[in-house]
Amino acid sequence: MARDLRGFLKLLETKGQLQKIDALVDPDLEIAEISNRMLQQGGPGLLFTNVKGTPHPVAINLMGTVERICWAMNLEHPLELEDLGRKLALLQQPKPPKKISQAVEFGKVLFDVLKAKPGRDFFPACQQVVIKDEAVDLNKLPLIRPYIGDAGKIITLGLVITKDCETGTPNVGVYRLQLQSHNTMTVHWLSVRGGARHLRKAAEQGKKLEVAIALGVDPLIIMAAATPIPVDLSEWLFAGLYGGSGVQLAKCKTVDLEVPADSEFVLEGTITPGEVLPDGPFGDHMGYYGGVEDSPLIRFQCVTHRKDPIYLTTFSGRPPKEEAMMAIALNRIYTPILRQQVSEIVDFFLPMEALSYKMAIISIDKAYPGQARRAALAFWSALPQFTYTKFVVVVDKDINIRDPRQVVWAISSKVDPSRDVFILPDTPFDTLDFASQKIGLGGRMGIDATTKIPPETNHEWGEPLESDPDVADMVTRRWAEYGLGDLDLKEVNPNLFGYDMK
Template identity: 25%
Template sequence: MSQDLRDFLKRLEREGEVKHVTEEVKRAYEISTLIMELEKEHRYPVMVFDKVENSAFPVVTSILSTRERFGKGLGVEASKVSETYAERIKKRIEEVKVIKNPPFAEHCITGDDIDLYKLPIPIHFPIDAGPYVTSGLCVAKDPVSGVETLGFHRMQLKNKNTLGISLHSRQRLWEYFRRSEEKGQSLEAAIVIGVHPNIALGSMALVPYDQGKYGAIAGLFGEPLEVAPCATVNLQVPAYAEIVLEGEILADVREKEGPFAEFTNYACYRSTENVFKVKAIRYRQNAFYHDLTPGMSSEHITVVAIQREGDVINALHQTLPNIKAVHAPFSACGLFHCYISMKKIAEGQPMQAIYAAFAVDHNIKMVIVVDEDVDVFNEEEVLWALATRLQADKGVSILPQHLGMGVTLDPSTDELSRTSKMGIDATKPLSGFAPKIQLDDEVREAVQRLLKYAK
């Protein structure tokens, strides 16, 4: 399987999923506003902006907007994406394949020639503090174990060689930087822009701190990850990235960053206020700039939801039989709520599933468990189960706010980013419950001939 985003986009182009805007667009607001307008119409084409003001680089966006596209990256149907992710992310491949002369080595800018303003970094929303790199995956190594990580972090353009970066997830990169700063050292890092969807998806994986992300990503491809060395920092990055920014996150330096339009559909003023200093810009011939529309957009949320579903599936399968499906709905930003369907064979299993899901990720605030006859990807059915199978005094469990760790970007958390959590058992009792109305399968098949009269 090709690990090059360009090959993936060529396939989408052949299949008619790519649309080109040939007239010049402004950096401020126009790109993100068009994408959000298309999403209101439930349209998710990959958009290529051939001409962006004051830049020689075209912008490509909406690559990661749909489950169908992630399915194409994994080679499966859209309905199988989460469970495929769950299976493959466990099949780590530790070896990497080193590409000595990667495409991004074609151009290298260093020293006083570095100028981030030449990249078409957009301003996405009026609330934003300035232009933001949104699709950049930050690569770094743990200064203790030496294992690598990469993940999405928002980055504000500050000047020609500086980005403000927030490590607000309080997870791997934040911890690696903390360890480095504790030693009085800046943390070497590289920002990769424009990578295959499998790399974007695998970057979200929850793996132990003593294991690298590359092994998990390789599992999604089913082969070693192809990487290449940086020129100015001791790191290896995905070999087919369109653009690579090499540099370091500065120790003992903090600078105001934000606000920024986050996936919650709110402006976020919270930030760790870190600073990334660029040492080199490297890019491919005819490179394009991948922009990920922030805010509550499909491209911002879908990748998070798939990862969340897959990791919860894996956790549930360790202790519970008969799990049918897991869904992290768009309505909860792909992060805060989790719907689980299961065939209950013993009372108490739904609550076991709820706390297993909470243990996977501190971002989850509410878990709803329903029976296997409820489609968790259809939110109306989940709400129907709540309406007809739940008695709140028996089926609802609440963890108080002072006990629950939340996510900094959630505006409802307290000043310490703590959140309450709620688990809901919306399953039927094992016996004595009203039967669900069903249609006769033979008659359903027979009336297919009559559907033409309703067209």
């Protein structure tokens, strides 16, 4: 499969997971409405070939299931994501091998890093057509407006590429951009993100910040850019590790930045520090419209694209959405890294209904009193992306954390709120969370739903109810004899909740 958007579209078509729509559709509200209904049904990716006001096809919902995300990452099953996470964990905190097998494993990882280094394409497909200066007109792009209350048209799945003006280190992020005029857009990023840091550095030196927006890239690169794992590796190298081979990069025409050579579109521009315009409101992943914020203004002086380019997009909102599916996949990648950071954690899960980051459920192999509280505190500080996790529920290792029934049972049967619930007030928080009393400042709650041991409790814990093992085996053997149909030993249908990828 070719490592670009077109190759992934062909793969989805081969697997019966791409629906082409030739009917005329409007990028204003209609495309998002159609896509949202398909997301709710777990439907295929969509390719709109007849879009009002533009000659360019629009692809959406390509990563609307975890299965399709795995395909984008050259994997067949979600459990393989943990193998990738183990590789990244080894790179993050390498340890001297104690066995020959460990040395061999580490050697394989280093070889993977060598294969993952990006290459250079001197005749890139993304520059088959070049448009400069006064000819630049962003209105010709099929930008969507997902919700009726949105302030305007947006870019959602563009790779926003900037560079540190001191070190030259690039940053690749996925940020929302709002169309402001035929050649300007505002970019909405949090102050902790790489692009925002680069802008502050440029401002200190009195320089403009160069920006490139790569649109319609290999979905695997989008996954790499959306992975905020604290490893001293570039997003390009991450993408190479994800895909098994290096990303081919091309030098931009008017800015000193590199972009994926097979991008469908590339927008090149600059930000003058201090030049801002109101951005928003827009529907966000919280399920509400966000506020209006003054955001940096990008002035574009060049657009390049492939011949007959395809525009890739998505939109935010209350789950399920494509971003929620991406978060579920990243959950699996994080797991080995988190185990390395917090040794007592057996498994962890971010429920999609909790926006895939607002609530974490972690299981531990409990060995001493107070360990659940320690694990919750360690979780909040383990990785930057957990800073905004509002609730952490800690359960014993025998609880299936992907089964809501078991988790609710553990909370209900093992928690005394006066003892097992603790709150950290006034911590830095998500500015999109309207539940906080003060925007950007909120509390966090930890819930210890583990079995209590002295001195956490001064009485004996009850014995858990269990079937007699001999009788249980006998019943299993005789099940067909009872005439009760096929025996399903699963405690919960994994498709019921859409998470249990075991």
